[in-house]
Amino acid sequence: MSVLVxxxxxxxxxxxxxxxxxxxxxKVAEQLGTNLVALTIxxxxxxxxxxxGAEKVVSVSENKLATFNAKAYASIIKQVADAENATxxxxxxxxxxxxxxxxxxxxxxxxxxxxxxxxxxxxAPFTIKRKVFSNKGFANTVISTDKKIIGVAKNxxxxxxxxxxxxxxxxxxxxxxxxxxxxxxxxxxVSGKVTIADADVVVSAGRGLxxxxxxxxxEELANVLGAATACSxxxxxxxxxxxxxxxxxxxxxxxxxxxxxxxxxxxxxxxAGVNASKVKVVINTDPxxxxxxxxxxxxxxxxxxxxxxxxTKLKAFKEA
Amino acid sequence: xxxxxxxxxxxxxxxxxNFTDNDTKFDTNGVQFVINPYDEFCLTRAMWFKEKQGATVxxxxxxxxxxxxxLRKALAIGADDAIRVNAEPIDGLSxxxxxxxxxxxxxxxxxxxxxxxxxxxxxxxxxxxASLVNYNFVNGCVGVEIDGNSATLVREIDGGNExxxxxxxxxxxxxxxxxxxxxxxxxxxRGIMMARQKPLQVVEPVSTANATEVQSYQxxxxxxxxxxxxxxxxxxLINLLHNEAKVI
Ligand SMILES: Cc1cc2nc3c(=O)[nH]c(=O)nc-3n(C[C@H](O)[C@H](O)[C@H](O)COP(=O)(O)OP(=O)(O)OC[C@H]3O[C@@H](n4cnc5c(N)ncnc54)[C@H](O)[C@@H]3O)c2cc1C
Numbered sequence: 189m190s191v192l193v194x195x196x197x198x199x200x201x202x203x204x205x206x207x208x209x210x211x212x213x214x215k216v217a218e219q220l221g222t223n224l225v226a227l228t229i230x231x232x233x234x235x236x237x238x239x240x241g242a243e244k245v246v247s248v249s250e251n252k253l254a255t256f257n258a259k260a261y262a263s264i265i266k267q268v269a270d271a272e273n274a275t276x277x278x279x280x281x282x283x284x285x286x287x288x289x290x291x292x293x294x295x296x297x298x299x300x301x302x303x304x305x306x307x308x309x310x311x312a313p314f315t316i317k318r319k320v321f322s323n324k325g326f327a328n329t330v331i332s333t334d335k336k337i338i339g340v341a342k343n344x345x346x347x348x349x350x351x352x353x354x355x356x357x358x359x360x361x362x363x364x365x366x367x368x369x370x371x372x373x374x375x376x377x378v379s380g381k382v383t384i385a386d387a388d389v390v391v392s393a394g395r396g397l398x399x400x401x402x403x404x405x406x407e408e409l410a411n412v413l414g415a416a417t418a419c420s421x422x423x424x425x426x427x428x429x430x431x432x433x434x435x436x437x438x439x440x441x442x443x444x445x446x447x448x449x450x451x452x453x454x455x456x457x458x459x460a461g462v463n464a465s466k467v468k469v470v471i472n473t474d475p476x477x478x479x480x481x482x483x484x485x486x487x488x489x490x491x492x493x494x495x496x497x498x499x500t501k502l503k504a505f506k507e508a
Numbered sequence: 509x510x511x512x513x514x515x516x517x518x519x520x521x522x523x524x525x526n527f528t529d530n531d532t533k534f535d536t537n538g539v540q541f542v543i544n545p546y547d548e549f550c551l552t553r554a555m556w557f558k559e560k561q562g563a564t565v566x567x568x569x570x571x572x573x574x575x576x577x578x579l580r581k582a583l584a585i586g587a588d589d590a591i592r593v594n595a596e597p598i599d600g601l602s603x604x605x606x607x608x609x610x611x612x613x614x615x616x617x618x619x620x621x622x623x624x625x626x627x628x629x630x631x632x633x634x635x636x637x638a639s640l641v642n643y644n645f646v647n648g649c650v651g652v653e654i655d656g657n658s659a660t661l662v663r664e665i666d667g668g669n670e671x672x673x674x675x676x677x678x679x680x681x682x683x684x685x686x687x688x689x690x691x692x693x694x695x696x697x698r699g700i701m702m703a704r705q706k707p708l709q710v711v712e713p714v715s716t717a718n719a720t721e722v723q724s725y726q727x728x729x730x731x732x733x734x735x736x737x738x739x740x741x742x743x744x745l746i747n748l749l750h751n752e753a754k755v756i
Contacts, residue, residue, distance in 0.1 A: 198666070255670075258635075258645065283666055287647040290600070290635025299601065299719030302630050315723060320628050321534075324525040326726040327628075333719045370644050370674040373660075377668035385666045389755070413756065425689045431650065432664060437521055437626055438545045438684060446755040457521045460626075463728070467753045469745070470734070480734050485748055489739030501742045505750070 191217040192274035193226045193242070194265055196282050198256075200231055204347070204386060205280035205340075207240050211348040212340050213278040214241030215307050225272045229253060229264060234356045241350035246272070246359050252368070255375060256284045260367040262291035267361050269296060269335070276314075277337045282385065289339055298335035305344040319344075322437045322460035341464070342385070343443040384435065387416035389446045390465070392435060394420035394458075396451020396472065396491055400428035405495045406450065412502045418442065420452045436461035451491045454479025471495070509563040509654070509676075511554045512614065514607060514621035514633065515582050516544035517575035521626065527725040534627075534725070543578055546622025550682040552692050553652065554620055555586045561654065564588050566614070570597050570606045576708065583703035584695030590706065595713035600628075602718040604636030609714040611641050618659075619679040623648055634681035644678040650685025 193213035195206035210226055217224040226242035228234050230253055234245040246268050253260060265288070269277055277292065279285045281302070293300035303319040305326065313330045319341055320327045331337075384390060391410040397403065403417075410417045417433060424434035435442050437460035447465035451472060452458060459482050462468070470483040471494050480486050487494055519525070519539045526535040543551070557563040567582040569575045570593040579590040593606045611619055619638075624631035638645030650669065651662030654676070661672045661680065680686075695703070737745045749756045 256665075258647065283648060283664065286631055287635070287663075290604075290632040291639045291645070293601065293632065294604075294636050294639035299599070300630075300632055301720055302632060317726075320725075321519070321525045322521075322626050322629060323728070325527070325728070327722040328724045328726070329720050329722050331720045370646060370672055370678075372670055373673050374671040375665065375668065376670075377665070381667060383667035421689075431685050432668075434684065446749070446753070460521070467749070467755045469749070480736075482731065483734045484732075484753065485745060486734045486736050487739050487742075487745065488736065494739055494742070497742050498745070501746055502756075505746050505756075 189220070189222050190272045190274050191220065191222060191224050191276045191278065192269050192272055193224065193278045194285065195226045195228050195237055196280055196285055197228060197231045202231065202236060203280070203282055205282050205342055207347045208343070208345055209278050209280045209340050210237050210240040210242050211350065212307070212345045214350050216276055216278065216338070219308060219311055220276070225274065227265065227268045229261065235354070238354035239349055239351050240347065241352055243352045243354045245354060245356045247356050248359055248361050250361065250363065252363060255372040257368060257370070257372065258284070258288040258291060259370065260363050262288040262295065263363060263367050264361050265292050266295045268359065271359070275335055277335070279337065279339050281339055281342050285339070289337060293337050296335045296337070297333060298337045299331040299333040300337040300339065301329050301331055302339035303341045304338050305341050319464065323463040324460060341443065343445070343464070343466070382410070382414060382416040384416045384418055384433070384440050384442060387444055389413045389415035389448070390418050390442050390444045391415045391448045391450070392418035392420070392452060392462075393423070393450040393491070394452030395422050403429065405499065409448070409495055409499050409502070412499055412506065420458055449479055449483070450495060452479060453477050454482055509557065509561065509618060510614065510616045511557060511563050511565045511618045511620060512611060512616040513547065513551045513554050513565060513567050513582070513587065514619065515547050515551070515567045515569045515578060516622065516625040516627070517541050517569055517571055517578040518544045518625050518627045521545065525727070527727070531725045532723070541575070541578060543581060544622050544625045546624060546683055548692055549684055549686050550620035550622055550680075551582055551585060551587065552687045553682060555693065556687065557654065558586070566591060568593070568607060568610055570595055570603045572596055579708060580703050581695060583706045583708070584699040585693050586699065588706065590708040592708065592710050593713055594710050595716070598718040599720040600630040600632040601636060601720070602715070604633045604640060605715055606713050607633070607637050608640035610711070611637060617676045618654070619643065621679065621681055623681045623683040634679050638679035644674040646672055646674065646678070647681045649680045649682045652680055652686060
């Protein structure tokens with residue numbers, strides 16, 4: 189018996205969420221009195237995971253997987269789970285992991301709970317807490333199958349150091365042509381920009397900004413903070429910003445440490461997607477804007493005055 | 509082309525979320541139910557295929573009789589027929605198993621489903637269906653074109669997009685982008701009248717097994733009041749974010 193964690197990486201580098209799920213998996217292994225195994229795919233330097241408690245790393249190298257392939261990744265996770273006799277499999281909530289997790293669930297006949305926000309409150313019955321109703325509630329859920337899959341919600345557990353002296357074991361896996369029937373043709377990334385999924389800080393703006401020509405100051409503020417930029421739904425519907433930046437209930441979920449909302453009213457559908465952020469700052473001319481009820485800090489003021497000043501002051505603060 | 513669109517019946521996006529029976533049940537009192545927004549994008553895309561390339565569109569829901577108005581709405585938007593699997597949905601895997609049985613029976617070329625439902629947010633049903641019936645699968649689709657037996661798909665990835673190719677049959681989990689918001693359809697009078705005549709078949713479930721079950725619900729802890737900072741005192745905001753919230 190063991191706990192298996194899939195530590196997701198891109199271009200050979202671990203995603204931040206990989207450290208979070210290893211930290212989480214370590215605690216679950218302790219609760220179950222068993223050992224933790226971390227799986228990595230196409231990562232050359234695995235030792236980084238020892239710091240978070242992975243005493244054993246199973247490392248898979250596969251040339252055919254120059255780009256992510258959900259079915260092949262799912263097949264690898266199953267093979268390693270079988271080899272390691274894993275009863276609990278811990279995954280993160282990166283876009284790629286969310287793609288492959290249901291496939292693993294079926295192949296292992298394992299109950300899958302996604303959006304999990306805490307350690308199991310009990311291991312018999314195996315009970316975990318997950319976010320439901322677009323962050324407007326939690327469900328304490330029992331997984332009753334022998335094998336269990338936990339999808340940990342981003343930034344819900346945090347990264348905790350737990351250094352161990354670990355070992356790496358290289359493992360050969362077998363992949364069939366059937367795993368590659370969906371082919372990646374092209375990957376287009378906006379380079380040099382922090383993405384919403386990775387960002388600790390998100391600077392978001394809404395219709396209060398009046399038009400796409402005013403986003404310069406939003407990008408500059410994001411730059412100063414090393415933040416990703418986001419927007420409300422009407423802003424992307426109007427074509428002022430790309431769809432990928434639309435956050436909320438029907439857009440991307442945001443679970444950053446800091447979320448700055450500028451000229452966004454705070455409609456229930458917007459809040460549902462950003463509530464999971466730890467600290468929320470609102471800048472809005474309307475003191476009655478519903479966002480103030482959901483915010484930690486607020487400025488009632490005009491974005492066109494407040495944001496440039498905030499940029500200047502933050503620059504000075506960062507340099508000091 | 510035979511298309512199946514999975515329709516989840518969910519509380520309207522503005523619903524207040526409450527629980528009853530000692531926090532063991534979702535309180536449906538006063539809640540308006542709608543087609544899951546992600547499924548609505550998929551349904552609209554299916555209508556586009558029907559009109560431009562020729563396809564039959566079946567909509568499907570796993571649920572009890574209370575979900576029929578939602579299926580009728582999908583028929584009013586233009587689907588040809590509807591299937592309701594007469595089972596109380598318990599978890600993602602059991603729902604996927606019911607849908608997979610329908611897919612196998614009906615030999616669908618394309619199964620469209622929303623990326624997730626806005627009630628339980630599981631994000632697992634489409635991928636599970638694909639696995640169960642061994643169809644190709646693309647998650648988080650923001651674009652799909654079909655030419656004969658081959659599909660070109662665009663999915664969202666961190667910081668960009670990936671273009672993929674696949675052959676039919678397949679399952680696609682869609683989101684905004686698969687069609688634009690402005691292209692969503694509202695049923696018109698004629699559609700509503702016609703929907704009444706369209707077949708809505710009720711089939712019995714194939715299994716009752718589930719893998720997970722909700723034991724109890726909780727609401728998020730109430731939030732403290734917002735700390736307001738004057739617009740002429742940006743230094744104070746920076747100070748609070750640095751020293752109190754410790755986020756910069
Ligand atoms: C099914 C459904 C799903 C939805 N999903 C989402 C979703 O996922 N995400 C989402 O965001 N929305 C979603 N919505 C839309 C949502 O209901 C709101 O319409 C939307 O969030 C409003 O965007 P906004 O705050 O940018 O614009 P508005 O509502 O127009 O608000 C603009 C705000 O800017 C302020 N303002 C104006 N000028 C200034 C200034 N100079 N300085 C500072 N502030 C200023 C105003 O006081 C106002 O509060 C959904 C709606 C539906 C029906």
